[in-house]
Amino acid sequence: MAIYDRIESLIKDRKMTKKQFCLDLSISTGNLGDWKRGKSTPSTNKLIEIAAYFNVSLDWLLTRQEVRQPSMVMEHxxxxxxxxxxxxxxxxxxxxxxxxxxxxxxxxxxxxxxxxxxxxx
Incomplete structure (x- = not known):
């Protein structure tokens, strides 16, 4: 599963729109489309923001690890x-x-x- 697919599944799990996700994290819909098509990938800082936003580990977004883990911020x-x-x-x-x-x-x-x-x- 690619990074974009994981992000998309988190958006669906939250029952939110992609537009709302983009607004909340200051991501242009064009960038999101580029991520989907594989033309680009989110920056490291943006991936950290996304992981914190959805309360998942950065590892979960980047790897094939199938078990979501809470972010370290919430575990502290x-x-x-x-x-x-x-x-x-x-x-x-x-x-x-x-x-x-x-x-x-x-x-x-x-x-x-x-x-x-x-x-x-």
Missing amino acids: QASYGRSIGEILMEYGYPLDHSEATFIQEYLEFIKHRRQKENRGD
Whole structure:
């Protein structure tokens, strides 16, 4: 199964349109068509976004592994044993793609800042 086929199956599983998928991830419908025809493939960054959007592993999109696995972001456990996703759902606040991306970027910023502080920069 090709990368495009996996993406298409995820779109169908979510019962969404290809147009909505493209809008949510800022992908032109022309690019999606090129992926389908094999004229091009998604960039690494776009594949990471797609995997996070559908909560599947990047490996699942790239390989012939037939079992979908949740992304590492959602598997990351808080210090007291619950995932960030579970905590947010408890408060009735599921994240959309842009919010999840923002939180991930913020966590990366904090990590970078702490590494810099530890080096004494």
